[in-house]
Amino acid sequence: MKLFGYRLPAMSSLILWGLLWEVFGRLEVTYFIPSLSAIFDTFLEIAPTKVFIKAVSETAYAFLAGTFYAVVIGVPTGILMGKNRIIDELLLPWVNMFLSAPLTALVPVLMVLFGFGMKSIIIITTLFAIWIIILNTRAGVMQINRSLVDMARSFGAKPIDAFFKIYFWAALPEILGGVRIGFIRAVKGVIIGQLLISIVGFGALFELYSSNFLMKHFWAVIIVLFAMAFTISEILAFFERKVAYYASKRG
Amino acid sequence: MSKDNAVTVKNVYKNYGETEALSDMSLDFPRGELTSLLGPSGCGKTTLLKIIAGLLPATSGEVIVNGQIVKEPGPDRAFVFQDFALLPWASVIRNVAFGLELRGVVKSERESIAQKYIGDVGLKGFENSFPHELSGGMRQRVGLARALSVDAQVLLMDEPFSAVDEQTRRKFQEDLLNLVKNENKTFIFVTHSIEEAVYVSDQIALLLPRPSRVSEIIRPTSFKNKDVDSIRRDSEYLDIVDRIWKSLRTYVK
Amino acid sequence: MKHRPLFLKIISAVILFGAWEIGGRSGVSFAFPPFSESMVAFWSLIIEGTMFKAYAETLKPLVVGIIISGLLGITLGIWIGLSDKFDWFISPIFIVMQAAPLAALIPLLIMAYGIGLTSKVFVVCIMAMPVIVLNTSAAVKNTPTNIKEMAKAFQGKDIDVIFKIILPASSPIIFAGLRLGVSAGFIGAILAELKITPTGVGDIISYSRSIADYPSMYAAIFSIILLAVLFLNILEKMENFLFKGNNQGYVSE
Ligand SMILES: Nc1ncnc2c1ncn2[C@@H]1O[C@H](COP(=O)(O)OP(=O)(O)OP(=O)(O)O)[C@@H](O)[C@H]1O
Ligand SMILES: [Mg+2]
Numbered sequence: 001m002k003l004f005g006y007r008l009p010a011m012s013s014l015i016l017w018g019l020l021w022e023v024f025g026r027l028e029v030t031y032f033i034p035s036l037s038a039i040f041d042t043f044l045e046i047a048p049t050k051v052f053i054k055a056v057s058e059t060a061y062a063f064l065a066g067t068f069y070a071v072v073i074g075v076p077t078g079i080l081m082g083k084n085r086i087i088d089e090l091l092l093p094w095v096n097m098f099l100s101a102p103l104t105a106l107v108p109v110l111m112v113l114f115g116f117g118m119k120s121i122i123i124i125t126t127l128f129a130i131w132i133i134i135l136n137t138r139a140g141v142m143q144i145n146r147s148l149v150d151m152a153r154s155f156g157a158k159p160i161d162a163f164f165k166i167y168f169w170a171a172l173p174e175i176l177g178g179v180r181i182g183f184i185r186a187v188k189g190v191i192i193g194q195l196l197i198s199i200v201g202f203g204a205l206f207e208l209y210s211s212n213f214l215m216k217h218f219w220a221v222i223i224v225l226f227a228m229a230f231t232i233s234e235i236l237a238f239f240e241r242k243v244a245y246y247a248s249k250r251g
Numbered sequence: 252m253s254k255d256n257a258v259t260v261k262n263v264y265k266n267y268g269e270t271e272a273l274s275d276m277s278l279d280f281p282r283g284e285l286t287s288l289l290g291p292s293g294c295g296k297t298t299l300l301k302i303i304a305g306l307l308p309a310t311s312g313e314v315i316v317n318g319q320i321v322k323e324p325g326p327d328r329a330f331v332f333q334d335f336a337l338l339p340w341a342s343v344i345r346n347v348a349f350g351l352e353l354r355g356v357v358k359s360e361r362e363s364i365a366q367k368y369i370g371d372v373g374l375k376g377f378e379n380s381f382p383h384e385l386s387g388g389m390r391q392r393v394g395l396a397r398a399l400s401v402d403a404q405v406l407l408m409d410e411p412f413s414a415v416d417e418q419t420r421r422k423f424q425e426d427l428l429n430l431v432k433n434e435n436k437t438f439i440f441v442t443h444s445i446e447e448a449v450y451v452s453d454q455i456a457l458l459l460p461r462p463s464r465v466s467e468i469i470r471p472t473s474f475k476n477k478d479v480d481s482i483r484r485d486s487e488y489l490d491i492v493d494r495i496w497k498s499l500r501t502y503v504k
Numbered sequence: 505m506k507h508r509p510l511f512l513k514i515i516s517a518v519i520l521f522g523a524w525e526i527g528g529r530s531g532v533s534f535a536f537p538p539f540s541e542s543m544v545a546f547w548s549l550i551i552e553g554t555m556f557k558a559y560a561e562t563l564k565p566l567v568v569g570i571i572i573s574g575l576l577g578i579t580l581g582i583w584i585g586l587s588d589k590f591d592w593f594i595s596p597i598f599i600v601m602q603a604a605p606l607a608a609l610i611p612l613l614i615m616a617y618g619i620g621l622t623s624k625v626f627v628v629c630i631m632a633m634p635v636i637v638l639n640t641s642a643a644v645k646n647t648p649t650n651i652k653e654m655a656k657a658f659q660g661k662d663i664d665v666i667f668k669i670i671l672p673a674s675s676p677i678i679f680a681g682l683r684l685g686v687s688a689g690f691i692g693a694i695l696a697e698l699k700i701t702p703t704g705v706g707d708i709i710s711y712s713r714s715i716a717d718y719p720s721m722y723a724a725i726f727s728i729i730l731l732a733v734l735f736l737n738i739l740e741k742m743e744n745f746l747f748k749g750n751n752q753g754y755v756s757e
Contacts, residue, residue, distance in 0.1 A: 093516060093517075100732070108710070109721070112721075147333075154330040191608050195611075196698055206611045225605060245383055
């Protein structure tokens, strides 16, 4: 949008929303919405505390471990599916199914199988992220220009060279797209996991704050979470744009 | 007459499932010469080229390159692709050196070889550009330099000039003539343009529509030693163009 | 083979369920019953009618939530798509919501609205709404200008342009957004039942877990995933059927 001839930057309206929130909070319309400045003060107060740091580091650990497995398993699986028709036909229905299935329903299973702890949360995070990574990688491999593959073969490329020098790079834009969406899903997965298995990370914090009606604390955590999720997705979008120049240049 | 053939295609058949693409195809490619494959679209020119390259197996029959039966791609043959087949994520120099990279030549050595051929095809100064920053003609030069840099004796070119504009194309044709003259390599060249085939070839193989065989081999003689500018006005040149069109027109619906 | 895809689907199902069966029988964990036992439990839940009663309960917040987010989301999306100012003002909220783990708001919703139906409907709405809004607004924004101008050239009024041009042109993507919204809504509905109060299917899951009746637990989970996947598949088939020809699926997430 333009204002007095200046282009307002994207997302700049969030500042306006922040102001509205502040005013609304100060009017003390409802107990549930404290003012933004009060929330910020509370955040400064709890940020250095042990519980908060523990929650952040536990969540970060679950997220990183979950996405690590999702990428390390998902990308090779996707490449295999894109290259091998039988594997593709055997796996594709399941990948599609799990992509749209409400995976939240699996949390109780994970709890009874893997316990009420970190392990279950990492698995649920992986499950949220992996399917889209597989599908995107597969799509990326399938659109690889045939003549690039022929070219590598005509120069006598070994399979391992073809894999790392052609397939991986040629599919990279799609892989990164899948990883970005997968990571966004993983953020949701890690939080859902912690909510349902509420003794780890932010799950425990939520429990603590909501049972004591600590609204400012609660909002402080939520805003931090949302901000982190948004930052992660923007960083990945940035990398995706870096390879976009050759994603569009393939016929 | 016992000529030295760099490549011999012997009774090659190729079926794609039900489709018969090549049927009993036999053809000799004399060493050091440029042979064009000319024929209606879909007659199997690309197929033949890929079989010679070792990228496709023949259903039956054999291809012999320098006395060896072809089973897989080898260092004696290099391919120039119609759509260039450049790595979009790699710079010009890495693209040109990529054939050598796959063969395990060390970086400094392969880059100095690549450097030479980048100069030869007139791309000096673009070593660190990326394919998307180049024009179509320049990209094809990169593909050509890559094929030249592995120093294969046989160059397989599948419609290498079809994706460049007409002026560039004429320039390429002249360059190609010089290349054939100066390098002792065997060129197998697929084209759709009759004029182009007659202009650059030592030998032209006319192919029949699918299932494809050689219908006629034409060897231009008189204008081969003329300079590039006067070929197009040579009477034999014009006669051959006319003759080829007469025999191909029956297949064009 | 004509039935190859179906055949392979069956094989892969046999492999997966077979692995489940073997895994269950070999006693990996006492909480991992074999496939057959789970199916028996599934069957008896259906015969007893427990399953139907449960789904009547589970689907209530889902249906209400989807209707609300559909109506509200599409209206907002169209408005965003048509007005630059509104776009600037409101879009960022949904963009952030799209990336954010909205489930974190559940404890707050419980505090504000208690543990009844309202909270559950809310959960479904916040999960389903962002993708519906963003898909709709993107579709409206991307309506080709030439057909809008065509309508204007024929003196179409704004309202005509919206209802006769923009909406039909964007309906495939709006519908796709709705489908993704339903998919997210399912997550919300289940989450609500597992986190807020165990009713419906969530109750079967929680209860059978608490009495260690694992086959019933697996059966309930199996049923909800099956239901969601089937329903979303039907929506997708409908989409392909309704909008044949203008399939320009967005990868929206
Ligand atoms: N992978 C394939 N599977 C099935 N049929 C194929 C395949 N590749 C080529 N064909 C068929 O084989 C025939 C020859 O194909 P080819 O690409 O060799 O023709 P071409 O002479 O190079 O044609 P053009 O001049 O259009 O490039 C065509 O009829 C084509 O339909
Ligand atoms: Mg061809």
